[in-house]
Amino acid sequence: MLKKIRIDSFVIAIIISIIIAYFFPQFGASDSPVPMDLISSLGISFIFFFYGLSLSPQALKDGLKNWKLHISVQASTFLLFPILILPFFPLVKNTSYEILWLAFLFMAALPSTVSSSVVMVSMAKGNLPGAIFNASISGIIGIVLTPLWMLPFIKQTDVAFNFSAIYFQLITEIVIPLALGLLLRRFLGNWALKHKRTLNKFDKTIILLIIYKSFVQSFEDDIFSSVSLLEMLAMTGLVLILFLVVYSLTGWIGKRLKFSHADQITNQFCGTKKSLVHGTVFSEALFGQTSIVGIILLPLMFYHALQILIISVIATKKGNEVVQGLGIRD
Template sequence: MLKKLRIDTFVIAIGISILIAYFFPQLGASGSPVPLDLISSLGISFIFFFYGLSLSSETIRNGLKNWKLHVSVQASTFVLFPLLILPFFPLVKDTSYELLWMAFLFMAALPSTVSSSVVMVSMAKGNLPAAIFNASISGIIGIILTPLWMLPFITQTDVPFEFSAIYFQLITEIVIPLALGSALRRFLGQWALKHKRTLNKFDKSIILLIIYKSFVQSFEDRIFSSIGFLEMLAMAGLVVILFVLVYFLTGRIGKVLKFNHADQITNQFCGTKKSLVHGTVFSEALFGQTNIVGIMLLPLMFYHALQILIISVIAAKKGRDQIETNETILN
């Protein structure tokens, strides 16, 4: 049981990256000779190129059959989450908390995770093909829907944004590499599958680099000076409340739609996840020209750690329960 409850090493690596950004900001500072902006931009392009290589058209075709489950998962990811955040906008508008609210909306508008959703659904004996389909298609839908959720509120802030630059970056760093990877899948798909573990390490390395660069810039501009310890605790508490609420609501929706046990697991596990990978790269496209990237990632990083911890515990329990049920039936 202790092994299943151990802290994810990537969460620890994120914390270390932030500490390095605070104590050793030289590489990511504005006058650094190291072109971190260029490196992270190329890294993002490669992440989505490799994502395109591993995106199976067969999985997508087969997944379309279970449409009720897919609509439920994607609606939870891109509609339910943001709608739970939107009502609080009038309370924070034109206050010092508006930026933090926008960080929560950004997290709420993000796609679901890929690897952890699939792993957790597999552990809990859920509908694995549906999990693979939803995790894969979520990233593509997010390229369109995440910016659409954010842009109306970005225009109301005092932070300067160049929208032509945002769209250009989204297209060149994400859309084109994704399309190119999908087109070359027949030639390089097996190579990507064979080196999947190495490519996952590459993805995480780029994410850590972007987090380091973002927090160096935020520390340099003292963007966190207005956030105290109590605000951090409140943010962590709100993340917990949001997760529990969405997990409960997706469970109720699954019962209303009469999902079987395996589909219910997939609906709740995929519908409650948020992708740190997509969040980090989307934040570069949407906010990279400003000094607020670090603060925009804060709720997401809290949520990332929480979802891994809670879902892994739930998945382990559901998996054990299903094994015991099967053994009882056989006996």
């Protein structure tokens, strides 16, 4: 029997946050008595501190054995995605579409998701240890590679950026808390594991606050007046095309490398995902001082919704195929 497709509750929460930002901007406005910048800054630091607590050195060590799979996933995440976006830069340079292109490059340069990648691979009966390793290491690699992809193109825009502030924010809000979490893992690792669900809710709450604040800022500066409904629809279509192209290419690469069925699933599922958590956090560091944050996040939010919807359908189908192949009743 076909299972009903459920809309992810976090996607619904994101839409609600944007609606609240439009109708009730007073809490995130520039003259608001609520210190939203401080709250989001501390929230980001805690997200990466808890991320450090949750990382298992043993799992990372064991995961290194399947090096072909890991290179394929990380190359897809940090090379294939941006390479597919880069050729379009000359077409949009010095036009009104340059910021939208920058938003797509930002999405393309982001790390893979952690929780949803692992859950979907598990559903499809893929290589779960490989998924855990790649999802975990992706976030660490992204701290270095995502800004490196973005900064050369940010410098070419007409938007004023304080690059010393960007680097300072990346180090203080992301690198130091992550390193501190890794150092304290031996003392607090079990606590983080025990409260994993609560910490996951904390992460999502902070992300929703940042999205709310970002869209309030964009609405205040009327930044969305430059983006038409037709452009929004085109953006959704392009996001879908990008996903399907990468999913097809990772499938082809997996066959060329003669991956097992389980490794092929992990390669395609982890290699096509983009992290909304990291995206929201990095957007604060890279674009938080400007009014374009809302636009920068748009392709990522469309992609987040589509990747969950499409991969969940594929994961359910593949999982059922494995169960039926083993002769197990569901």
